[in-house]
Amino acid sequence: MEYYSNQISKLIEELSRLPGIGAKTAQRLAFYLISQPVESVNQLATAITEARTKVRYCKSCCTLTDEELCPICASQNRNHKLIMVVENSRDLAAYEKTGKYDGVYHVLHGAISPMLGIGPADIRLKELMQRLQGDVEELIIATNSSLEGETTAMYISKLVKPSGIKVSRIASGVPVGGDIEYIDEVTLLRALEGRVEL
Secondary structure, rough: OOOOOOHHHHHHHHHHHOOOOOHHHHHHHHHHHOOOHHHHHHHHHHHHHHHHHOOOOOOOOOOOEOOOOOOHHHOOOOEEEEEEEEOOHHHHHHHHHOOOOEEEEEEEEOOOEHHHOHHHOOOHHHHHHHHOOOOEEEEOOOOOOHHHHHHHHHHHHHHHHHHOEEEEEOOOOOOOOOHHHOOHHHHHHHHHHOEEOO
């Protein structure tokens, strides 16, 4: 039996498709949105639509941006000879919050996972290898401490080592099985400072 009108039910259904949003949270959000001024709801809808249509991959590091180059890659104050490889843009943001890393990044948008059918061709490794043709001194691998993250780190290390570029891995201040985006800045900083050469 339907409790709400078609429009309310449809809004709840669409909101519940978002990651981490269950039926009750979707219901609360739907009623919150309905109670807001039309201008506020239109601003939210416009922000979602514009983000979806204008956000793309950075030409250099593959993070998400609405410009050709993200602000980090475009900055002359960053050390472009030092590249940190992360799994996603949320991990990049987590490292930026430490305020202690002055290099640039490369975002893979995933990790190698044979169990899920994700191979090296399914993540942004080709773009990384192209970047490494330039003037790069060190590659820091900062993938998660999960089986997939470790597999990806070892694969990248084996690809890059013959080129003579120094390859290091973040230290184990990041707990095994932990996702970088959820770890506090102090732990991330310790992991970064305690990285070891692979």
